[in-house]
Amino acid sequence: MGTGAVTGTADLADLYRDLHQHPELSFAETRTSGIVAARLRAAGLETTEAVGRTGVVGVLRNGPGPTVLLRADMDALPMEERTGLPYASRQRGIDRDGNDVPVAHSCGHDVHVTCLIGAVRELAHDRSWQGTVLVVFQPAEEFGEGAQAMVDDGLYDRFGRPEVVLGQHVAPFPAGHLAVRPGPAFAAADGVRVVLHGRGGHGSRPETTVDPVVMAAATVLRLQTIVSREIGGTETAVVTVGALRAGTKENIIPDEAELLISTRTFEPDVRRRTLDAIERIVRAEASASGAEQAPTITVLHGFPAVVNEPGAVARTRPAFEALVGPARVFDPGLVTGSEDVGLLAAAAGAPCVFWLLGGADPAQFEDARSAEAVMARVAEMPSNHSPLFAPVIEPTLTTGVGALVAAARTWLHAEEPAAAGAD
Template sequence: MTKAIQALLTGCAIMASVGVASADPASDRATIDTQIEKTYPALDALYRDIHTHPEIGMQEVRTAALLAGKMKALGFTVTDKVGGTGVVAIYRNGAGPTVMVRTELDGLPMEEKTGLPYASRAQTEFEGKTTFVAQSCGHDVHMAAWIGTAQTLLAMKGQWKGTLMFIAQPAEEQLKGAKAMLDAGLFTRFIKPDYGFAAHVGSGEAGTVVVKDGVTSSNSDSVQVTFKGRGGHGSMPSATIDPIVMGAHFVTDVQAVISRQKDANAFGVVTVGAFQAGTVANIIPDTAVLKLSLRSFDKDVRQMLLEGVKRTANASAAMSNAPAPEVTWLNGTAAVMNDHALAERAAAELKAADGDRVSYLPASAPGWSASEDWSAFVDAGVPSVYFTIGGYDAATLAAYKAKGEAVPSNHSPFFAPDHNKAIRTGIRTLTLAVLMVAEPK
């Protein structure tokens, strides 16, 4: 066997092992874009419908039914109520790898202030209170792109083989929906995928895609601290043990964990997002409840933050000669880790289709400070890539820059990405990623 033939056979074996389906991403992009334009009016209507009618995590009954109906109409085998309100849609197209593509279903408990003609005015009950609900993280973009990706892949099914596993996940914002679906047998009742892909819209320039190697989003931990005091009259504080004072000390002192205990080169955030105590001005309450959000990339930093919060809370109580506080871990998720080899391949594939609109960030670059429970699927053994796609058109970004103002980001009541461009970019990105790993026909 000559070296040339041996090299060719070796290369073919490698290509077969990873399932490279497309030798011409630019040609695929043209086909994808043509298909998008055929279906886009209906996708735009779907986006506006979902945007106007958002639902809180584990309440996404209407949203889940809407997506399940769309997938059934496409010919997918659909199972609903997986892990609460989750949807699993399977489409088999011959022998080949199983590829999972995910969207989230849930909105946020907040009021939208975009002024859009289809802005949400929906309200619901959440944690014992009535709240507005808004799709202020971009999951409405993701859902439209998810449906559009399914439509596009089916229109191109003559050039790939394998199984599509499209999942619509509840309660991503509460960082519990992925685990709920796994606990409900996502990878045992159905099938464990060979690859997984997801994409998230952000506040970058619309039409751009970022592929990050390694750590892509942060560890997240929600912690509740309950300080226990002794209530009494506001005019006689010496007869009380004031939990508000303890909490106030804690809010300030806990930042020393970041500034004085954490390595300055390591990412870490401790945010006190809620401080709940008292009813009126002249009554010292007997408890104060604080809720914290901790973010990190490194597992050792994650542990250090958790220990630092508890140690600082105990010290704040001790200063007031109060009982030890209750420090309760509420929920959390690990950092998302993009597969190195798959991320490199995906970046190359997307660059071949879209040129410099695609950026590749090495593992040494910092990840996204927000968190994502997509990590539960990665930790379950699914090699995957989590993409970030831009949301704002260049003119909007320039206008904010000229005013010296920050662009409204995810979770802002004013978050209003250019959904027309973002949905198209999401479809193109996810479709190319699936074609990259699917078995060629």
Template sequence: MTSGVTAVESALKGLDGIRGELAEFYRDLHEHPELSGGEFRTADAVARRVRGLGYEVTEGVGGTGVVAVLANGAGPTVLVRADFDALPIQEATGLPYASKTDGVMHACGHDMHATCLIGALTLLANARNSWAGTILAVFQPAEETGRGAQAMVDDGLFERFGTPDIVLAQHTAPFPVGLVGGHGGIAAAATDALRIVLHGRGGHGSRPEVTVDPVVMAASTVMRLQTIVSREIAADDAAVVTVGMMRAGTKDNIIPDDAELRLNIRTFTPETRTKVLAAVDRIVSAEAAAAGAEWKPDTSVIDTFPVLVNDADATRSTLAAFGEIFGADRVFDPGRITGSEDAGIFATSADAPLCYWMFGVLDPALFGGTDPVRILREIQSGGVDLATVPGPHTATYAPVVEPSITVGVTALTTAALTWLAAA
């Protein structure tokens, strides 16, 4: 199963020589973010870079996905995955390499993911005399919509490029750079994103009595939805119901016909998911009826993510290898997170174990210190106010370029060599 720490340390010796070019590549991706399904420039940049390393590269898999294969003798097939889409957010970091695309930003670190995978593929290609097997590198589009992984699978990913024996993936996280965290079992929540349109009857703002005001209906619905988690989910269970958008009307003195809500729901079990979705439907319908609406609300699904489940044994082995390289005190179990990820689709579709982990990318100074291990202890004891720290999906989320790239490349390289056969 393992090619040993010696092989990892040998491969990592090449990292010093590529740090500069990786940082330049990262800044370029960050400056030119692209939304889910439209990652054409990003895919081209990735494909050109990886093709130059000697991998067999195929573009356009599942849309804009890129697949790179390096066969190196008999042994396991290891799938290493990075996503590379951005978000519709106006960047406010003030960085000299901030997004040049108005209203679009790499606010979730996917540019860092792609850069680190390229770095790992470089080291693995240069160290192929120390391992045997096949590397199946997947650069995935459209993670933010929950569609990219399934689109690549549906496009014949495994039929065309082989079925993996293990699936490995990582994600940036808003904790101090130098820390790596992974959790066996259920590691990330399922997501259901819904669009709800409430239908009223519009009219002049001076005569509300002859209308059915969808704005008031929407406001009441938003407030009532907050009771699902607080009053219907047990204290030892977990769920999140967020109304991320409410849109209605065009002018202050016009009562509109409709109001639109967009919801994001996070759950960890099928039972809780069913309960929350039923509660949303009940509340939305009841508020419309209470307002005297003549038409029932319309509900449609925007996107869904399945629960991400890490294989316990695979995660334990991979994290143990991280401990050998980073130091055991820098590797921890963050527990399950309410964030969602579609990387697990690759594992379930291939019937392969999954190991998905997170690595910190923020300046320790943001946490009021310099030592990530000490900061971790303070976080775990509740001594750090995490609400003051920029997180993913915010306009100020800014990974430090280094040593984040070094940590991410090291983690991917270590994980891959943990599962590839020794030469």
């Protein structure tokens, strides 16, 4: 088998710009999945589309050995990009509520897709390994539903069960660096929709109404006490009200107000207590306001924390250190961002190793002389889900491709040398 690396990443940069400019919402990644499928077939993989609705699976076999799963998510966010880049998204889409919304790859999934395609090409070209590479391009990570949808669609029954699940997520620390943490690494996430039911009326006569705007305001403030007064100082939780929607005009008191709430936790008990507290507070504030109808509380999605198996991290990390140098591989601490990749590992009964890929321009960190200074600079930069989030193309892509290849090779068997005297 050949041992030379695939040369050049210019075509990957072009692919990244194209994906960035044409983002698609969760379970609507049809253009993206078509591009992915075409690239996988061109690299010689057995390719199957429409797995878990819009997911794509590729299988690269190279003799007997373990099966290694490499995963990338494909969907984008319902938000407007404001980076000013020449390849910035101007796309729009229809969200799950039927609204026409702007769409942007402000979470970096376009980086993930591009890097995995590059890694597949590298592994297909240089087959000095044995086993099977199972590549999973997953839809709907932003809904927290795509991984489960692929599992429910027979992912492992149809394509084999892996020995390990590997993946990465771009983040706003210097490109050329990698971050991986053993044990609980990324938070569990739950999304909750609350509709507070009031009684509308004229803005000049609030005494004849039950004002859901005031009810919502009181609820938002009270929800902040969950973390400050109910979660212990040695525990971790985040409760964020990401949307508050009510009313149409300044002199009309509406009938309803809607809250969209996101929670992040690491421990199952803390997760349960946080969700229970949300329900208790919402119901209590509605009662205190004199609401005649109980609030409607709907859990939109929920998935557990990503737990990196310590032994698997210990096995994989040296490959990262060999790739970028030991000084550029670090433990990021607990990450309160969330991922549903852990569901793929749990369903397979396999260890998970999920790491962060630096995507920020290294030049912005040249004067940061310590780890503390680097992290302080990170805190100042646009992060994932910001309309200004814009990973630098290089060395992000080269490092991301290299990390996936290095991690996969750690788990695949090395190619056996030919027997002495063989023809």
